[in-house]
Amino acid sequence: MNNLPLLTENQQDDLVFKKESVLVETWQRLKQNKLAMFGLITIFLMIVLAFCAELITPYANAITMNFKQKLLLPSGQHWFGTDNFGRDVFARCLYGSRVSLAVGFGTSIASLLIGSVVGSMAGFIGGRVDNLIMRFMDLFSSMPAILLAMAVVAALGSGLVNVGIAITIASIPTFVRVVRSSVLSIADQEFIEAARAGGTRTPRIIFRHVLPNAIGPLIVQSTMNVSQMIIMAAVLSFLGMGVDPPQPEWGALLSEAKEFLRTAPYLMFFPGALICLSSFSMNVLGDGLRDALDPRLRD
Amino acid sequence: MEKPILSVNNLNVIYKTRKFTVNAVNDISFSLNKKETIGIVGETGAGKTTTALSIMRLLPERTGRITGGGIHFNGDNLLSLTEAQMQCVRGANIAMIFQDPMTSLNPVLTVGEQISEALVLHNTGNRSPQQIEKRVDEVLTLVGISPSRKKDYPHQFSGGMKQRIVIAIALACEPSMLIADEPTTALDVTIQAQVLQMIRDLRNRLSTSMIMITHDLGIVAQTCDTVAVMYAGELIEIGRIADIFTGDLHHPYSLGLFGSIPKMREKTERLTPIPGLMPDPTCLPAGCHFSPRCPYRMDVCNTPAPTCKMNETHQIRCHLFAKESLVSMHLPESLKTSPALPKDRTQESAIEEKHEAPLIQTLGLKKYFRIKNSYLHAVDDINLSISRGKTLGVVGESGCGKSTLGRVILRLLKATAGEVRFNGENILGYGTQKMREMRRKMQIILQDPYSSLNPRMSVVETIAEYMIVNKTFKTRQEIFNRAVKLMDTVGLARRYVNSYPHELDGGRRQRIGIARAISLDPEFIVCDEPVSALDVSIQAQILNLLMDIQKEHELTYLFITHDLSVVKHISDEILVMYLGQCVEHAASDDLFDSPMHPYTKALLSAVPEPDLSASRREISVIRGEITNPIDPPVGCRFAARCDSCRDICRSKDPQLVDYGNKHYVACFMLQNYRVF
Numbered sequence: 011m012n013n014l015p016l017l018t019e020n021q022q023d024d025l026v027f028k029k030e031s032v033l034v035e036t037w038q039r040l041k042q043n044k045l046a047m048f049g050l051i052t053i054f055l056m057i058v059l060a061f062c063a064e065l066i067t068p069y070a071n072a073i074t075m076n077f078k079q080k081l082l083l084p085s086g087q088h089w090f091g092t093d094n095f096g097r098d099v100f101a102r103c104l105y106g107s108r109v110s111l112a113v114g115f116g117t118s119i120a121s122l123l124i125g126s127v128v129g130s131m132a133g134f135i136g137g138r139v140d141n142l143i144m145r146f147m148d149l150f151s152s153m154p155a156i157l158l159a160m161a162v163v164a165a166l167g168s169g170l171v172n173v174g175i176a177i178t179i180a181s182i183p184t185f186v187r188v189v190r191s192s193v194l195s196i197a198d199q200e201f202i203e204a205a206r207a208g209g210t211r212t213p214r215i216i217f218r219h220v221l222p223n224a225i226g227p228l229i230v231q232s233t234m235n236v237s238q239m240i241i242m243a244a245v246l247s248f249l250g251m252g253v254d255p256p257q258p259e260w261g262a263l264l265s266e267a268k269e270f271l272r273t274a275p276y277l278m279f280f281p282g283a284l285i286c287l288s289s290f291s292m293n294v295l296g297d298g299l300r301d302a303l304d305p306r307l308r309d
Numbered sequence: 310m311e312k313p314i315l316s317v318n319n320l321n322v323i324y325k326t327r328k329f330t331v332n333a334v335n336d337i338s339f340s341l342n343k344k345e346t347i348g349i350v351g352e353t354g355a356g357k358t359t360t361a362l363s364i365m366r367l368l369p370e371r372t373g374r375i376t377g378g379g380i381h382f383n384g385d386n387l388l389s390l391t392e393a394q395m396q397c398v399r400g401a402n403i404a405m406i407f408q409d410p411m412t413s414l415n416p417v418l419t420v421g422e423q424i425s426e427a428l429v430l431h432n433t434g435n436r437s438p439q440q441i442e443k444r445v446d447e448v449l450t451l452v453g454i455s456p457s458r459k460k461d462y463p464h465q466f467s468g469g470m471k472q473r474i475v476i477a478i479a480l481a482c483e484p485s486m487l488i489a490d491e492p493t494t495a496l497d498v499t500i501q502a503q504v505l506q507m508i509r510d511l512r513n514r515l516s517t518s519m520i521m522i523t524h525d526l527g528i529v530a531q532t533c534d535t536v537a538v539m540y541a542g543e544l545i546e547i548g549r550i551a552d553i554f555t556g557d558l559h560h561p562y563s564l565g566l567f568g569s570i571p572k573m574r575e576k577t578e579r580l581t582p583i584p585g586l587m588p589d590p591t592c593l594p595a596g597c598h599f600s601p602r603c604p605y606r607m608d609v610c611n612t613p614a615p616t617c618k619m620n621e622t623h624q625i626r627c628h629l630f631a632k633e634s635l636v637s638m639h640l641p642e643s644l645k646t647s648p649a650l651p652k653d654r655t656q657e658s659a660i661e662e663k664h665e666a667p668l669i670q671t672l673g674l675k676k677y678f679r680i681k682n683s684y685l686h687a688v689d690d691i692n693l694s695i696s697r698g699k700t701l702g703v704v705g706e707s708g709c710g711k712s713t714l715g716r717v718i719l720r721l722l723k724a725t726a727g728e729v730r731f732n733g734e735n736i737l738g739y740g741t742q743k744m745r746e747m748r749r750k751m752q753i754i755l756q757d758p759y760s761s762l763n764p765r766m767s768v769v770e771t772i773a774e775y776m777i778v779n780k781t782f783k784t785r786q787e788i789f790n791r792a793v794k795l796m797d798t799v800g801l802a803r804r805y806v807n808s809y810p811h812e813l814d815g816g817r818r819q820r821i822g823i824a825r826a827i828s829l830d831p832e833f834i835v836c837d838e839p840v841s842a843l844d845v846s847i848q849a850q851i852l853n854l855l856m857d858i859q860k861e862h863e864l865t866y867l868f869i870t871h872d873l874s875v876v877k878h879i880s881d882e883i884l885v886m887y888l889g890q891c892v893e894h895a896a897s898d899d900l901f902d903s904p905m906h907p908y909t910k911a912l913l914s915a916v917p918e919p920d921l922s923a924s925r926r927e928i929s930v931i932r933g934e935i936t937n938p939i940d941p942p943v944g945c946r947f948a949a950r951c952d953s954c955r956d957i958c959r960s961k962d963p964q965l966v967d968y969g970n971k972h973y974v975a976c977f978m979l980q981n982y983r984v985f
Binding site: 199200201203204205206207208209210211214218219222223304305306 | 716719721745748749752753755756757760761762763764765767774775778779809811822825829
């Protein structure tokens, strides 16, 4: 680590504040991680395709039924084949990615933000606040997540936004637990005490000193959360509480395809592969990000 | 000549990882006779533990490798044994005591089971289960633990007791050689004295040979017959203790090591640290590894240093002592006396002593922690005052409440009762806003240079943080410029501005902590064990820095430490704490010259000194261990461990009484003999 020659110890080198922003520095390090870059590019492509879906194929292809062409194998015309209503599966996957990605990312980011604020309050302030927050979280996690989400949707009414709110609420307790446990171990360290001794206010201590050090497990948790949320949204729409039937969505595609598992397995393969690919990409990207953000792993 | 029990010849050990090869031990040779004790001294990274692990053949399997040399034990070459044969040697013939008793015992087995485990495995005397039980009782008695406690689990024992159990396990099979790797480093000084005395007794009674690995020259002087000094994987000096501690000829590094230690018996104004750091073992300097730090560096030092025989037993690996160089010319006499002192501190203090109002004062300060339905009396009625520019040292064993005291004074912990006055004003009554202003004037330097810095902030960000929070300057550039000036002040090279803490060693990290503490121009700093995590040569650098800064900025220190030689070196006055209370408070010299409280006396005599004349004297080892400060009973808290304790000590609380010259002691024994 310290292989700089001793004799230059007192040399007055010219001062260069390479005060690059954290973002630039993180990007430099992330670039060197090939797997993470693969994940980043895949996710990026998926998002671009979801945005430009109209340029590739009209929405009508995804919802118009055509019984003459039902259950066709993948071909030049229908890349992913057609389903039992004769709809083009590629178009359905493409438009479905809008809903799935939006739900996956949106809810993960929301629960990340809420979870880290609530969790760090619980861990850092402790005492009664901690007890109150954690018992509340216990209450949430004592019900099955899907039941909780259903209850929320039932209360708020169905629809994409409400589904998002429902599954965000269901996933917050995990985030709170993850954040709280890492905050507890960080709050014990002496640099927190040093910050207090310098007159730093609690919010700054949390955002400047505690959370940056808790970011590793948080990133891992949120990237794993993305794929779980996609499935969760699918389950809700399967139960008739999510997106309305003709509108495509990866999870919904999966549940529609399950009846044809024997006769037309490709129906399940493509949306399944997309869910796998997106969650794999998110996970490798998350691992890469965690390492890139940690100055201790810098060379 | 008698045949040595262990001889190590030209041992070379490397650690090989994907990226680097570390030459951890380079070409070292020594031998150990029956009943003899050899001390291996050196700083972190010198290769002491690696040497021990090589003898046990316990190097980490994937990375550590012995690349050359031989280790002969009782005539057998240990390096040629198979792993199965080696397992018979370990524990039965060579046993090892590890540094940390907290982690070297298995928490889910009773101590009796752990001792009998070794006996069952090696079962040398074909003992029956009953005989094994009997042997367990024997060894427990040997280390001073009642056999009735063998059914207890490790967590039911204190640190010192645990280390005794570790020693009992090591001795269970009557090994002919014992390797002790820093056996007392994790223990308090009075407990250390108990354990060291026990190790010495047992060694003499069982005539075991021993390798004592330590960084403490005092322990070496007390326990060893031969001393080997290691530096960067090389054995640079070896000799009988008389050669090392009283001889005139020494390796420059050994001299530096001695110069870095604050002396208990004499007043040194400034320590003479060794400049620089131990070299990175992945790229050692060519030739003599010490040459870049050596004040007697010559051109020839680029080539490997020869081993020079000074007499039958004393060898030094240095060019200075090679035949062709003129020994007398280079004799490093100058290192023995420290450089010219700027000013005599005692005189200075005599002049300006007259009735200055104290900067910091506490009145009846108490801090109780609530534990279930009882209270832990961490700080119990402490009254102290420190004048501007002075240093008050607070000493005591772990658990005596000294760190809590520092934090309560800074209001990092809420006081239970009492007042803390800063310039005469009680700061405990301040509101949040006023306290925030106040924090600028009082700062803290923390103990652990590894956890006291935010790992995600660069050096300059860490130093600038307080100034940003307190909006000391208008622009960020001004703040950063000031941060860089502070780096100059604390002797941190400017090229580290953008480094992160993990890239720096302990000494440099501690300098960052100091720069941060002085960044708001405080008047008062609590130094909470600022040097206890550092190697001696680095410790000396940091102590000098603290004293320089104090002089320059007229700072007032509350210096908390468990190390008596350090506290004597830096303090004007000393407060000795025991279980949350002050037992003795006096000027530094008075306290060391004429300690009055039995606890202070015991503490002072427990410190092993790197001095032969003092070392063999009979040490009055204090009984027992610091007790639990939860709801302490009435009476003197030290009574349970005190030899001169009488009835009154258990029924009334002793008060601090001035015995002249502001020497306060809380002890009934003295009050009776007091001359009016």
